[in-house]
Amino acid sequence: MHNININDTISAISTPIGTGAISIVRLSGKDAVAIANKLFSKDILKFKSHTIHYGKILDKNKNIIDSVMLSIMKGPNSYTGEDIIEINCHGGLEITKNVFEETLKNGARAAEPGEFTLRAFLNNKLDLAQAEAVQELISANSNAAIKFAKNNLEGLLSKEIKYFQKELSEVAAILEAWVDFPEEDLEFDSFENIQKKLSIIIEQMKKLSHTYYDGKVIFEGKSICIVGTPNVGKSSLMNSLLKKDRSIVTNIKGTTRDILEDNIKIKNLNYRLIDTAGIRNTSEIIEKEGIKRSKKAIEDSDIVILVLDSTKNLSKDDFELIDLLDPKKTIVTFNKIDLKKSDYKLSFPHIIEISAKENINIDELKDKIEFLSLNDINAFNEEIIITNKRHKSSLDNSINYLIKVLNNLLTNSAEFVTLDMRDALKELSSIIGTDVTEDILSSIFNNFCIGK
Numbered sequence: 001m002h003n004i005n006i007n008d009t010i011s012a013i014s015t016p017i018g019t020g021a022i023s024i025v026r027l028s029g030k031d032a033v034a035i036a037n038k039l040f041s042k043d044i045l046k047f048k049s050h051t052i053h054y055g056k057i058l059d060k061n062k063n064i065i066d067s068v069m070l071s072i073m074k075g076p077n078s079y080t081g082e083d084i085i086e087i088n089c090h091g092g093l094e095i096t097k098n099v100f101e102e103t104l105k106n107g108a109r110a111a112e113p114g115e116f117t118l119r120a121f122l123n124n125k126l127d128l129a130q131a132e133a134v135q136e137l138i139s140a141n142s143n144a145a146i147k148f149a150k151n152n153l154e155g156l157l158s159k160e161i162k163y164f165q166k167e168l169s170e171v172a173a174i175l176e177a178w179v180d181f182p183e184e185d186l187e188f189d190s191f192e193n194i195q196k197k198l199s200i201i202i203e204q205m206k207k208l209s210h211t212y213y214d215g216k217v218i219f220e221g222k223s224i225c226i227v228g229t230p231n232v233g234k235s236s237l238m239n240s241l242l243k244k245d246r247s248i249v250t251n252i253k254g255t256t257r258d259i260l261e262d263n264i265k266i267k268n269l270n271y272r273l274i275d276t277a278g279i280r281n282t283s284e285i286i287e288k289e290g291i292k293r294s295k296k297a298i299e300d301s302d303i304v305i306l307v308l309d310s311t312k313n314l315s316k317d318d319f320e321l322i323d324l325l326d327p328k329k330t331i332v333t334f335n336k337i338d339l340k341k342s343d344y345k346l347s348f349p350h351i352i353e354i355s356a357k358e359n360i361n362i363d364e365l366k367d368k369i370e371f372l373s374l375n376d377i378n379a380f381n382e383e384i385i386i387t388n389k390r391h392k393s394s395l396d397n398s399i400n401y402l403i404k405v406l407n408n409l410l411t412n413s414a415e416f417v418t419l420d421m422r423d424a425l426k427e428l429s430s431i432i433g434t435d436v437t438e439d440i441l442s443s444i445f446n447n448f449c450i451g452k
């Protein structure tokens, strides 16, 4: 970021690198139109803004590189706020590269990751929270994630932050007057009102901050590990849930030696599904290490599926494993129900009989997983959630400053209140980007894809 010259005209392949029907090479900057004009078979200078045209991309010897559709969006009414040219070329890897390189040969510079969106931010087309939502929307992998990323992109989070800023600025103004003119004693009534108002805002901010935990689940999903003693059918269940042969299944105890992972979507959420090594007392070194990892997976996972073999009596190993589990986050499955009906009594709240091999009750198991994971997500009914660690920590910092202000007001120590108040406001500003350093901008936009 430090070395980026934002006066350059930039170019990037904005579609994924690979073979497809169409690829888009995008230019943005003051020379975008002039550069494209050198490559295109028609006179772009005559084109109206926001129009699209068929023509050829030519090299300097007038050889045809590709037949394309070219669109022109003049600033400031464009994504970046600058002149933008988009060239829709044929989606072959080489063709796209040739068109892109031709733009470089004619004076464009290859864009850095996220540089188009950075420019949109610098040209006030988006605030920082909205710019970050662009990347969230691109990487959203469930409809719930899309909803919240879209709301943030439309500025709902920014609006909420601005509301906090406005309310707090009013309080800050009164406090500054109070500190500057102490002789004009603040009336007790307004003093009490300030405290009340501050407490209400702090509560609202805390509520918003708390949505982060749900946001994390909605964007990143939950982890589920499948555990059990050897040969109970853990890997078979993994495959049945995934509807593919992911894990090796055999009738030999100790088949799975290490952790195996895959992703699965159930209704509106994504999960990381983890198959583990069967847990038993063993002296075998590799198996022991696998078991150690299984135990760690139990601790780290949001949900645990315990698999028991309903054709057998529960063993000492089963009971030792059961002792490790937290009933609230565990679903007990009695497997191999195609062979025998289970008649065990276990005092776990979530129990289901299944057959991993014959796919019996697997959809019902998915319902249980959904129930267990949605149980503690409150955010689905919200419109705005915090989805981003940076926003969460700025919001929390701001809250902490405000709590200090409140405490100092209660003990009537006025010295620090105005400073803390200013810091609280500064933290809020950093969320929407009115008060951020270049380093923060770099770290945000470096995580973007090239061409966005």
Ligand SMILES: Nc1nc2c(ncn2[C@@H]2O[C@H](COP(=O)(O)OP(=O)(O)OP(=O)(O)O)[C@@H](O)[C@H]2O)c(=O)[nH]1
Pocket: 228, 229, 230, 231, 232, 233, 234, 235, 236, 237, 248, 249, 250, 251, 252, 253, 254, 255, 256, 257, 276, 277, 278, 279, 335, 336, 337, 338, 339, 354, 355, 356, 357, 358
């Ligand atoms: N009849 C029947 N057999 C099953 C069922 N589920 C698994 N099996 C069989 O049980 C044996 C062990 O299955 P796996 O899925 O490998 O068991 P595991 O728990 O992963 O075993 P380890 O990796 O060794 O700990 C295989 O022969 C499976 O075909 C089921 O629902 N019904």
Ligand SMILES: [Mg+2]
Pocket: 234, 235, 236, 247, 248, 249, 255, 256, 276, 278
């Ligand atoms: Mg296995």
